[in-house]
Amino acid sequence: MRLLLIRHGQTPSNVGHFLxxxxxxxxxxxxxxxxxxxxPGALAGEDIAALYASTLTRTQLTAAPLAAERGIEVRIRDGIRELSAGDLEMxxxxxxxxxYLTTAFAWSAGDIARRMPGGESGTEALARFDSVVAEAAAAGEPGTVALVSHGAAIxxxxAARARNVTVGFAAEHRLDNTGVVVVEGSPDSGWTALSWAGTVVPEVTASGAADGGPAGRTLWGPELGPAADHPFD
Structure with a gap:
């Protein structure tokens, strides 16, 4: 199964660096x-059989031109919405x-019991995203499945599910608005990332440390080290 994980287009909150x-x-x-x-033009070479978007307005607006061009329905699913910021919201x-960043990437590293301040745990966040992927896989679509989701969630x-993407790689490689991560595999056999925002992902990624946070700020943390400034959500 081939999955396109697409980040939504730019929002006013991206510009203002709000969580x-x-x-x-x-x-x-x-x-x-x-x-x-x-x-639609950027993905012209993809045989997209099914298209999903989250329950947030920005993903549905992003998916709409692709749905119209392909003549397919947008399936709205809460499971692929952004990682909840909890008490850090706005x-x-x-x-x-x-x-936010340190907690989210701790989930990818296996600390799924950890909870966002006033928000969800890694167990809950990954399970809901997994559920949408499993639904898409069970449908047995003959072509590629596209999920329009969010920077942190993707x-x-x-990083948690693709065998060749380490936390460090995901942390140091930005995903701009409408950037695409392509993965292949299945819920049973596991996933391999083929490309990340147009860059081929190696079989085993190098362990990186830098990242920009969800609010577009330079971050420093014991898990991640110094970071480059760029949007996350």
Whole structure:
């Protein structure tokens, strides 16, 4: 099974560096709308049989041009929404971004009992994303399945589930708005990442440490080290 994990287009909260994860969330900026409109062309070579989006407005707006161009329905699923920020919701300071990032990547590293301050645990977050992937796999679609989701959710799930993506790799490789991670496999046999935002993922990734946080701030933490400044969610 081939999965395209697509991050949504740009939102006002991305521009303002806010940890904005609650439903329904903001729409897209003018740039975000252009990014969404460009997706059908960018994915012209993909045989997309099914298209999913999260319950947040921004993913549905991002998926709409692709759905219209392919003549397929957008299947809305809560499981692939963004990782809940809990008590950190709508904060834009570096400390909040650090807490969010460190907790989220701890889940990828196996500490799934850890809980976001006032929010969900890694067990809950990964299970809900897994459930949508399992649904798509069980449907037995003959082509590729596209999931329009969120920066943190995609990076954390891929690092947790793809055999060739370490936490370090996911942490240091950004995923811009409408960036795509391509994985192949199944819930039973496991997953291998084929490409990450257009870059081929090696069979075994090097362990990196740098990352930009969900609110687009430079972060430092004992698990992750110094980071580059770029958007996450």
């Amino acid at each position: 904005d994860t609650a439903r329904p969330g903001p729409g897209l900026t003018d740039l975000g709308l252009r990014q969404a409109a460009a997706l 904060r834009a300071d570096e400390d909040a971004a650090r807490q 990076r954390v799930w891929t």
